[in-house]
Amino acid sequence: MPISASVPIHLTRCSISAVTVPPRLESQLTIPVDLGDRSYPIVIGSGHTAAENDGLKSHFAQTLGDASHGVMIVDKAVSQTAGTSIQAALNGSLDRIDVIEVASGEGSKSIDQLASLWNQLLEAGTDRRSVVIAVGGGVIGDLAGFAAATFTRGLRFVQVPTTLLAMVDSSVGGKTGINLPGGKNLVGSFWQPHLVWIDTDFLNTLPDREYISGLGEVIKYGVIEDADFFDYLDQNIEAIIQRQPEPVQQAVAKSCQSKARVVAEDERETTGRRAILNYGHTFAHAIEVNAGYGVMLHGEAVSIGMQMAARLALDLGLCDSQLLDRQTRLLEAAQLPLTWADADVDAMIPVMARDKKVEHGKLRFVLPDRIGHVDLVGDVPVEKVRTAINACR
Amino acid sequence: MPISASVPIHLTRCSISAVTVPPRLESQLTIPVDLGDRSYPIVIGSGHTAAENDGLKSHFAQTLGDASHGVMIVDKAVSQTAGTSIQAALNGSLDRIDVIEVASGEGSKSIDQLASLWNQLLEAGTDRRSVVIAVGGGVIGDLAGFAAATFTRGLRFVQVPTTLLAMVDSSVGGKTGINLPGGKNLVGSFWQPHLVWIDTDFLNTLPDREYISGLGEVIKYGVIEDADFFDYLDQNIEAIIQRQPEPVQQAVAKSCQSKARVVAEDERETTGRRAILNYGHTFAHAIEVNAGYGVMLHGEAVSIGMQMAARLALDLGLCDSQLLDRQTRLLEAAQLPLTWADADVDAMIPVMARDKKVEHGKLRFVLPDRIGHVDLVGDVPVEKVRTAINACR
Numbered sequence: 001m002p003i004s005a006s007v008p009i010h011l012t013r014c015s016i017s018a019v020t021v022p023p024r025l026e027s028q029l030t031i032p033v034d035l036g037d038r039s040y041p042i043v044i045g046s047g048h049t050a051a052e053n054d055g056l057k058s059h060f061a062q063t064l065g066d067a068s069h070g071v072m073i074v075d076k077a078v079s080q081t082a083g084t085s086i087q088a089a090l091n092g093s094l095d096r097i098d099v100i101e102v103a104s105g106e107g108s109k110s111i112d113q114l115a116s117l118w119n120q121l122l123e124a125g126t127d128r129r130s131v132v133i134a135v136g137g138g139v140i141g142d143l144a145g146f147a148a149a150t151f152t153r154g155l156r157f158v159q160v161p162t163t164l165l166a167m168v169d170s171s172v173g174g175k176t177g178i179n180l181p182g183g184k185n186l187v188g189s190f191w192q193p194h195l196v197w198i199d200t201d202f203l204n205t206l207p208d209r210e211y212i213s214g215l216g217e218v219i220k221y222g223v224i225e226d227a228d229f230f231d232y233l234d235q236n237i238e239a240i241i242q243r244q245p246e247p248v249q250q251a252v253a254k255s256c257q258s259k260a261r262v263v264a265e266d267e268r269e270t271t272g273r274r275a276i277l278n279y280g281h282t283f284a285h286a287i288e289v290n291a292g293y294g295v296m297l298h299g300e301a302v303s304i305g306m307q308m309a310a311r312l313a314l315d316l317g318l319c320d321s322q323l324l325d326r327q328t329r330l331l332e333a334a335q336l337p338l339t340w341a342d343a344d345v346d347a348m349i350p351v352m353a354r355d356k357k358v359e360h361g362k363l364r365f366v367l368p369d370r371i372g373h374v375d376l377v378g379d380v381p382v383e384k385v386r387t388a389i390n391a392c393r
Numbered sequence: 394m395p396i397s398a399s400v401p402i403h404l405t406r407c408s409i410s411a412v413t414v415p416p417r418l419e420s421q422l423t424i425p426v427d428l429g430d431r432s433y434p435i436v437i438g439s440g441h442t443a444a445e446n447d448g449l450k451s452h453f454a455q456t457l458g459d460a461s462h463g464v465m466i467v468d469k470a471v472s473q474t475a476g477t478s479i480q481a482a483l484n485g486s487l488d489r490i491d492v493i494e495v496a497s498g499e500g501s502k503s504i505d506q507l508a509s510l511w512n513q514l515l516e517a518g519t520d521r522r523s524v525v526i527a528v529g530g531g532v533i534g535d536l537a538g539f540a541a542a543t544f545t546r547g548l549r550f551v552q553v554p555t556t557l558l559a560m561v562d563s564s565v566g567g568k569t570g571i572n573l574p575g576g577k578n579l580v581g582s583f584w585q586p587h588l589v590w591i592d593t594d595f596l597n598t599l600p601d602r603e604y605i606s607g608l609g610e611v612i613k614y615g616v617i618e619d620a621d622f623f624d625y626l627d628q629n630i631e632a633i634i635q636r637q638p639e640p641v642q643q644a645v646a647k648s649c650q651s652k653a654r655v656v657a658e659d660e661r662e663t664t665g666r667r668a669i670l671n672y673g674h675t676f677a678h679a680i681e682v683n684a685g686y687g688v689m690l691h692g693e694a695v696s697i698g699m700q701m702a703a704r705l706a707l708d709l710g711l712c713d714s715q716l717l718d719r720q721t722r723l724l725e726a727a728q729l730p731l732t733w734a735d736a737d738v739d740a741m742i743p744v745m746a747r748d749k750k751v752e753h754g755k756l757r758f759v760l761p762d763r764i765g766h767v768d769l770v771g772d773v774p775v776e777k778v779r780t781a782i783n784a785c786r
Contacts, residue, residue, distance in 0.1 A: 111504070111508045111511075118504075118573055118579070118580050119573060119574070119575065122573055122575045122576065122579060123575075149582070150543070150570075150580050150581060150582060151579065152579060153568065153570060153580075153581045153582055153583055154582070175546065177543075177546060180511055182512065182515045182516075186511070186515060186544065186545060187511050187543050187544060187545075187546075188543060188546045189542070189543060189547070189582060190546055190547065268546075268547070269521075269546075354518070
């Protein structure tokens with residue numbers, strides 16, 4: 001699935017500085033997610049939400065032209081920035097946009113917050129032709145997406161991710177949901193957006209820790225199914241950390257392309273293929289539950305989880321030590337955590353046994369055999385899992 | 394879509410009394426719901442859940458053979474009767490069946506009850522290969538179906554309706570959901586069951602008022618799309634009220650067949666066809682909200698709602714008075730209410746304006762032009778709606 005460059009939309013604005021700005025940044029990249037009648041585009045640009053462009057308006061008209069009422073569900077932290085930009089960019093596309101602000105943080109993926117959203121959608125006069133526009137990180141996308149999936153049994157929605165983690169992972173693929181006190185993402189729907197709109201300029205105000213966290217998922221794609229991308233990251237990780245526009249756009253686009261490929265093969269996790277996206281995640285979920293929601297950022301937990309998984313793979317003789325070394329070096333260069341001193345193996349194992357990837361009580365893991373390839377491995381001895389966790393303390 | 398009789402399963406037990414029992418009752422009727430890879434059978438019998446039969450076991454094996462864990466979500470009122478029968482009939486089909494009892498009544502279709510179910514499913518160790526078995530009326534089917542649709546983003550489920558209303562309406566077609574304080578069924582999913590198992594013997598213990606209420610939906614099918622069935626009901630309504638097995642089975646089967654036909658044409662209410670099932674329902678929902686949940690039974694509200702709709706159709710010149718007369722006589726013979734003295738038109742209109750069938754604020758109704766045919770009619774003047782409501786007070 002090639003990345004196709006659509007008509008450059010910055011042409012007028014950028015033509016004077018064309019010599020100094022890399023040409024790629026003058027155009028949007030459009031990555032199709034191929035799901036039959038649920039297909040949709042991921043549109044990736046830099047500064048293309050600005051009011052003087054009509055890129056968003058034009059994509060909105062193509063995919064949601066008959067909508068007259070929008071409800072923007074926005075993270076309070078970006079309401080005045082990204083939220084305002086999106087509203088301005090959609091000026092004229094809809095008769096009315098209601099705005100619902102949601103507090104930042106994993107705590108908002110709760111039953112109470114969901115119930116509150118449902119009631120606010122009702123108060124806003126939302127009906128089946130309304131469109132939900134989710135603006136924020138993964139928490140907002142998951143929560144707003146699930147509200148959209150379930151209000152009047154399904155509303156169309158647009159994902160506008162504003163964090164790196166949401167751009168490269170949660171905004172693509174249609175997984176929506178909330179947490180239960182007993183575990184993350186235990187309740188939700190597969191519900192595909194009609195459009196994913198990514199403006200990497202939204203990353204400029206992201207705190208360092210949150211930006212770096214997102215690189216955990218980016219590196220994951222290199223390990224699980226794209227060795228060339230892993231090499232690219234190896235060579236460009238410094239520039240990506242410095243948020244240089246061109247490598248950032250490449251990293252986001254390659255990640256989305258990777259995710260779109262996997263999702264197109266296994267939309268609802270029925271063939272097992274989509275499970276490869278969970279590399280490091282069985283450990284990561286247990287780390288997050290063990291630490292308490294919100295203590296560790298998701299990408300940080302994924303980074304440590306990938307280290308545990310790679311050590312487990314090595315211990316099981318599935319890969320050589322070079323894989324672990326290369327992964328360790330890249331994660332370290334990305335300034336991601338590799339260990340967690342407080343890991344409590346006795347607390348983590350029971351959480352993993354409840355994980356959705358567990359079938360009939362057997363422990364299963366996504367494990368790499370080489371950079372760019374992973375397998376789903378069943379019947380893993382619990383003792384080996386304990387060793388892998390303890391090796392990352 | 395013909396009703397196909399499967400292999401008679403009462404043969405051994407009933408062969409002696411074959412002369413006195415109508416032959417049709419010795420066999421199950423299977424009605425297919427044709428939805429591509431979401432197709433499923435509705436199996437209708439009388440006494441075929443009894444432990445000495447293996448009908449349920451055999452259908453379960455065909456559709457859900459790989460399941461080893463079941464969670465039966467059952468109305469407390471039928472837990473000892475239908476619930477126990479189902480458990481006995483499934484003996485050996487599953488390694489383990491957990492039972493979750495839910496209080497009877499519309500009040501259980503609440504956010505709190507849903508949240509409680511999600512947590513109980515987690516405690517029961519439910520994973521994606523588990524099967525939810527909903528045993529009860531429409532409330533249980535809608536609630537348990539929505540819990541199944543959303544726990545771990547989707548579990549397979551079986552509908553075992555125990556009320557007439559659930560047998561002929563809510564158990565078929567995949568609409569699941571809960572109520573919000575501001576309106577019925579405002580939150581939910583389209584989520585198809587894998588099997589609908591109907592044993593009309595479960596009706597024997599149903600209170601008269603509840604049984605009669607279900608006839609409101611049965612008669613609806615005759616009005617909206619099956620004039621022959623309307624005639625059949627006209628001629629057999631006394632026997633149906635007396636719960637004679639043969640006409641009851643016919644009434645259930647014809648109703649399911651009608652619903653299956655409509656749902657197959659428009660699974661997710663996108664073409665408008667499925668809206669015909671809402672004949673009388675825009676009024677009925679407003680009546681139920683106006684009266685307060687649980688005061689009036691759904692089928693009673695539908696009966697009054699159909700009368701309001703027929704009066705509206707007559708007033709708009711869409712049908713003749715004979716249609717209203719025939720419908721009135723049949724509903725009356727079925728001992729259903731035709732009017733509601735407490736109808737408050739000023740309270741009902743705003744509820745109807747929020748109804749999911751309203752698009753951009755216009756009032757739309759499903760209205761009959763002859764017995765066996767209805768149309769979706771838009772832009773209905775509010776004044777005519779008020780007149781129709783007031784005519785049924």
